[in-house]
Each structure stands twice: as structure tokens, then as C-alpha cells.
Amino acid sequence: MEDASKNVHELSIVQSVVETVLDWLRAQPPLRVKAVNLRVGALSAVVEDALQFGWEIAAKDTQLEGSTLVVHEVNIVLYCMQCQKPEEVEGTQFFRCPNCGTPSNDLRQGREIEIESLEIEDEA
Amino acid sequence: MSTTTRIVELRKGVLKKNDELAAGLRKRFFDSGLLAVNLVSSPGTGKTALLERTLRELRERGYRPAALVGDLETDNDARRLAASGAPVRQINTHGICHLEAEMVGKHLEGWTLSDFTHLFIENVGNLVCPSSYDLGEEIRIALLSVTEGEDKPLKYPSIYNSADAMVITKIDLAQACEFDRTAANASIQAIRPGAPTFETSVKTGEGIPAWIDFLVSRSGKSASPTN
Structure with missing residues (x-):
């Protein structure tokens, strides 16, 4: 196999997380990243186990080696035309307003793959 | 030496680079007046067979479609599709499980997009990875x-x-497979309420005219006589 990142898209996703954090670190004074908090939507089509497996590989020999990847799964939020407000739904099988039952395709949350924050240790 | 721990907000989308490239492509497609269509399914559903028929039918109606076709390896699909007379290019991902905006952009080089009415992008057969790109x-x-x-x-x-819409393929085999149309449509409507669904067979032609009408109705350009 030429490159492990190719066959599971989670590996290319964690590589992109590592690159994004390293870019950010370049503009900072020396510090240590203890953890990277990732927000992953219920419909984002990524699997936490595969992300965790890839994390070690992607972080190796970088400033992020030894850091923890924390994956926070976020629920789907649909906008309900009837109730005129966003509503959170459980799971990935239900695309209706939980209050009034109106079907909705207006997804306001649930597809994101986002670096939310970093847990940093400053050396003082 | 003491250490303090703090949280720094970053709020950065991981697929931002792809999203930005895709936004650039979307603008190019819009400015050229063509309708770009991304076809996704599992392997063996019949994306290439549907596309073969679709390219032919659109050309017969005077439209000028083109296609990019993604596969891990081989240019078999591109050769198959080129028989329709439409411009077709193969994208080989060499192991990558989905197409990305960058690959699409690269394979458009040398094409004048305004010459086309439709651009079909046949994704790699995979129901997981292509959804995020x-x-x-x-x-x-x-x-x-x-x-x-x-x-x-x-x-x-x-x-x-x-x-945005679904195509049920190989409907000519429905009976042999004991395919339950009502159940299939119910599961589609549960996951994507209101999605238009076309039941098609490229073998018998069933449902093809409605599918082509849909593609024509979504295109901003009108047909012109072909040479």
C-alpha cells in the first residue's frame, strides 16, 4: 500500500486536522497541545474509532505527538417551517420536527467536521 | 517552572480547503450556465449504465452534456461513456475512496465549460466517504x-x-428481486423528505423520459441542433 491515508477518508481528515493545528501553532509562542477537541456531526459520515486510529499516525513526529483527540458528536438540528425555529433531533433516521412532525430538509447542524478548540499547556 | 492549562477556541472546518475549491467550481459552473450533477451510489448500482443512456438521450434532444467519471483504477468507464459521442474524462483516484473538488478542477482543464449544457460527475462507488466532499x-x-x-x-x-433527488435503477428486475417499491420510497422519504424519485431501467427505458425531463428542466440552457 502506497499511502495509508488514501483508503479510509478518516485518515485524510485527521491529517487535515493535524495540518490545521500545526499552522495555527506556527504563529504562537512555544506551548504544548494536550488535546484537540473535534466537533463531528451525526451526519458527517466519519467514525470515531477510525479517527482515533488515524490520530496517532498523523500526529507522529509532529508537535501534536502524544496529544489526545477528543471527539464530540453533535446531533442533527433541523429548521421547522411550521414552528419557525430550529429543533434538535436524535439519531440519523428522523427528519421531522419533534414537536409538530413536519418533515424538514433544512439542516442547520449535523454535517460539520470542525476543530472546536485546543487544550493548551503554557510553559511559564 | 509551572504550567497552566487553558482552552483556546479555534472553530476551523476541517474540510475548509475542499469547501473553498468547491465554491470556486460552483461559481464557474454557474457562470458557464451548465448544470453540474454529482452521481453517488454503491458500486454496481448502475451509475455508468444510467449515465451512458442519459448522455445519449440528452444529445438526441439537442443538449451538449459532458462527463467526468471517477474510479480507483482503469479508464473502462470513460471509454464506455465516450461511445455516446459526449466529451468524457476519467479520473483515477488510485485508491482514494471519493472524489474531491481539486480532482474535478484539474480534470476540467482545456474544456470550455460554456460549450456544455450539463456536466455529470460520476463519483467513486461508495456510500460513505463521498457524502462529505x-x-x-x-x-x-x-x-x-x-x-x-x-x-x-x-x-x-x-x-x-x-x-437532491433519487434514481432507483434496474426497475426491470424489481419482480425477480421481490423489490418492494412502497418500502423503498418510504425509506427515501424518511431520510430525505420530498426528494423527487425516478424509477428507471436503462434496459427497457422505463422511467428514462421523466428523468431526462428533470435534467432538462433544471438546466438553464435550451437545446440546439446537433451536428
Whole structure:
């Protein structure tokens, strides 16, 4: 196999997380990243186990080696035309307003793959 | 030496680079007046067969479609599709499980997009990975064949929810496969309420005119006589 990142898209996703954090670190004074908090939507089509497996590989020999990847799964939020407000739904099988039952395709949350924050240790 | 721990907010999208490239493609497609269509399904659903027929039918009606076709290896599909007379290019991903906006952009080089009325992008056969990658398409079509089972949209909600319309393929085999149309449509509507669904067979031609009408209605350009 030429490159492990190719066959599971989670590996290319964690590589992109590592690159994004390293870019950010370049503009900072020396510090240590203890953890990277990732927000992953219920419909984002990524699997936490595969992300965790890839994390070690992607972080190796970088400033992020030894850091923890924390994956926070976020629920789907649909906008309900009837109730005129966003509503959170459980799971990935239900695309209706939980209050009034109106079907909705207006997804306001649930597809994101986002670096939310970093847990940093400053050396003082 | 003491250490303090703090949290720094970053709020950065991981697929930002792809999203930005896709936004650039979307603008190019819009400015050229063509309708870009991303076809997604599992392997063997019949994306290439549907596309073969679609290219032919659109050309017969005076439209000028083109296609990019993604596969891990081989240019078999591109050669198959080129028989329609439409411009076709193969994208080999060499192991990557989905197409990305960058690959699409690279394979458009040398084409004058304003010459086309439709650009079809046949994704790699995969129901998971392609769902997160925007290719700048105007519409995403998810296919489901009667041999796959009626509950496929429930099993892969991420990709079926991301589609603007569905095409059920190989409907000529429905009876042999004991395919339950009502159940299939119910699972599609549960995952993507209101999605238009076309039941098609490229073999018998069933449902093809309605599918072509849909593509024509979504195109901003009108037909012109072909040479």
C-alpha cells in the first residue's frame, strides 16, 4: 500500500486536522497541545474509532505527538417551517420536527467536521 | 517552572480547503450556465449504465452534456461513456475512496465549460466517504438499485440525506428481486423528505423520459441542433 491515508477518508481528515493545528501553532509562542477537541456531526459520515486510529499516525513526529483527540458528536438540528425555529433531533433516521412532525430538509447542524478548540499547556 | 492549562477556541472546518475549491467550481459552473450533477451510489448500482443512456438521450434532444467519471483504477468507464459521442474524462483516484473538488478542477482543464449544457460527475462507488466532499455540483443524485434492498437509505442516511433527488435503477428486475417499491420510497422519504424519485431501467427505458425531463428542466440552457 502506497499511502495509508488514501483508503479510509478518516485518515485524510485527521491529517487535515493535524495540518490545521500545526499552522495555527506556527504563529504562537512555544506551548504544548494536550488535546484537540473535534466537533463531528451525526451526519458527517466519519467514525470515531477510525479517527482515533488515524490520530496517532498523523500526529507522529509532529508537535501534536502524544496529544489526545477528543471527539464530540453533535446531533442533527433541523429548521421547522411550521414552528419557525430550529429543533434538535436524535439519531440519523428522523427528519421531522419533534414537536409538530413536519418533515424538514433544512439542516442547520449535523454535517460539520470542525476543530472546536485546543487544550493548551503554557510553559511559564 | 509551572504550567497552566487553558482552552483556546479555534472553530476551523476541517474540510475548509475542499469547501473553498468547491465554491470556486460552483461559481464557474454557474457562470458557464451548465448544470453540474454529482452521481453517488454503491458500486454496481448502475451509475455508468444510467449515465451512458442519459448522455445519449440528452444529445438526441439537442443538449451538449459532458462527463467526468471517477474510479480507483482503469479508464473502462470513460471509454464506455465516450461511445455516446459526449466529451468524457476519467479520473483515477488510485485508491482514494471519493472524489474531491481539486480532482474535478484539474480534470476540467482545456474544456470550455460554456460549450456544455450539463456536466455529470460520476463519483467513486461508495456510500460513505463521498457524502462529505462537495464537488461544486448544483444537484446531487443518489442511486439505489432494486438488487440492494429497500432500506439502503436508512442504513446510509448521511449520503441519501445529502441528495437532491433519487434514481432507483434496474426497475426491470424489481419482480425477480421481490423489490418492494412502497418500502423503498418510504425509506427515501424518511431520510430525505420530498426528494423527487425516478424509477428507471436503462434496459427497457422505463422511467428514462421523466428523468431526462428533470435534467432538462433544471438546466438553464435550451437545446440546439446537433451536428
